[in-house]
Amino acid sequence: MSDEIRRWSEELARDPGSLVFLQLGESLRRQGQLDIALRIAARGLERHPRNADAHDLVARIAVDRGELASAMAEWEAVLRLDPNHLGALKGIGFVRFQEGRPADAEGYLTRAAALGGAADVQVALEHVRRSSAPIRAIDDETVAVTDPQRLFADLLRDVGQTALLLDAQGCVLGGMYVDADGVDVGQEIGAHLSGISDEVRRAMRRLDVGSWRSIVFETQLAVVAMSPTAEDGVLVVAAAKTTPLGSLKRLLERCLERAARWLAHTSRAGGGNA
Amino acid sequence: MSAPYAALLHQLTTQRGVRASLIVSEGDGLVVDANLRVGEDGDRVAALVASVYRKARRSSRAAQLGGVAFLELEAERGRICAAGRGDLVVVVLAEVGANVGLMRVQLMKAVESLI
Numbered sequence: 001m002s003d004e005i006r007r008w009s010e011e012l013a014r015d016p017g018s019l020v021f022l023q024l025g026e027s028l029r030r031q032g033q034l035d036i037a038l039r040i041a042a043r044g045l046e047r048h049p050r051n052a053d054a055h056d057l058v059a060r061i062a063v064d065r066g067e068l069a070s071a072m073a074e075w076e077a078v079l080r081l082d083p084n085h086l087g088a089l090k091g092i093g094f095v096r097f098q099e100g101r102p103a104d105a106e107g108y109l110t111r112a113a114a115l116g117g118a119a120d121v122q123v124a125l126e127h128v129r130r131s132s133a134p135i136r137a138i139d140d141e142t143v144a145v146t147d148p149q150r151l152f153a154d155l156l157r158d159v160g161q162t163a164l165l166l167d168a169q170g171c172v173l174g175g176m177y178v179d180a181d182g183v184d185v186g187q188e189i190g191a192h193l194s195g196i197s198d199e200v201r202r203a204m205r206r207l208d209v210g211s212w213r214s215i216v217f218e219t220q221l222a223v224v225a226m227s228p229t230a231e232d233g234v235l236v237v238a239a240a241k242t243t244p245l246g247s248l249k250r251l252l253e254r255c256l257e258r259a260a261r262w263l264a265h266t267s268r269a270g271g272g273n274a
Numbered sequence: 275m276s277a278p279y280a281a282l283l284h285q286l287t288t289q290r291g292v293r294a295s296l297i298v299s300e301g302d303g304l305v306v307d308a309n310l311r312v313g314e315d316g317d318r319v320a321a322l323v324a325s326v327y328r329k330a331r332r333s334s335r336a337a338q339l340g341g342v343a344f345l346e347l348e349a350e351r352g353r354i355c356a357a358g359r360g361d362l363v364v365v366v367l368a369e370v371g372a373n374v375g376l377m378r379v380q381l382m383k384a385v386e387s388l389i
Binding site: 030032177185188189191192193196199200203204206207208209210211212213214215216217218219220221222224238245 | 315318319321322325326329330332333334336337338339340341342343344345346347348349350351352353367370374
């Protein structure tokens with residue numbers, strides 16, 4: 001248990017009417033302790049039924065539990081209390097997109113952006129807009145001048161999809177890895193995955209099973225796939241947990257092809273874009 | 275083969291295309307129990323899978339994606355599948371043509387039965 005969680009728990013025990021349950025519930029949610037987070041949030045909501053942030057917290061926990069209908073009901077309650085609540089607008093946008101209603105999703109996210117929504121709102125809005133735009137082939141010239149952070153942007157069709165190109169040292173070359181809160185955690189991911197390509201290659205040789213092609217892993221909230229690239233680099237893609245593994249592997253292949261073209265261009269240009 | 279996980283490992287290894295199954299300690303990469311064919315290097319597989327599983331778990335935590343439930347490593351002439359619970363990871367080493375979906379189901383069942 002972290003010091004903060006312990007402190008907030010003690011504070012809540014001393015004063016059950018305290019609003020500290022909002023921070024405590026959110027921290028527990030981020031740690032994946034969803035059952036406890038929900039109990040804390042539900043008790044807080046009983047004491048503060050007109051607190052929009054309490055409803056928002058319950059909604060976010062519900063989304064993490066895969067209970068979209070419950071989340072939607074809570075966010076609608078938030079908007080009745082506070083029509084300009086950014087979290088609720090963003091959340092409803094997410095649910096609408098998951099329901100296959102991108103136009104509705106775009107409407108809510110546009111409202112959130114107009115109200116000063118942070119980078120995560122812009123990222124979500126771009127995802128939604130891309131999903132309803134036709135896929136177009138990108139020529140080599142375009143690949144060469146693409147902003148490295150947006151290298152895979154047109155290939156990522158669904159909210160929650162993300163792609164990251166790392167070099168052998170785990171440093172980010174292109175793409176970004178956006179977490180559930182819209183924060184780019186690419187450098188952190190890179191640090192943890194650094195050296196994996198070289199390590200796996202050596203181990204595969206000892207096991208006599210040839211070169212490695214891919215690693216896929218399922219987590220509580222997502223599916224992640226990675227594959228080796230030129231010069232011992234690694235490409236990592238992630239998608240929502242509901243994404244079939246076959247579909248994830250196809251996304252990985254498309255991103256690999258894009259990465260290969262981009263790496264070839266930057267190599268010819270003397271690494272100018274990287 | 276030692277007793278505690280013998281039945282579990284035997285069930286995994288009798289699937290078509292499976293060459294070996296092991297239970298590995300993720301923390302130190304050591305073999306806890308194994309069902310290996312002659313010539314398979316359990317220690318190397320254990321060390322590799324523990325390391326990759328650990329890296330996957332850490333990167334998953336960094337991205338707020340929760341714990342790792344299943345991992346598949348595909349190579350030119352073989353594949354390794356793994357599922358973990360606590361510090362233990364159940365590992366299957368298989369031919370490249372083995373049925374991954376079936377292995378995944380069996381591994382998830384095996385993990386549930388780990389003490």
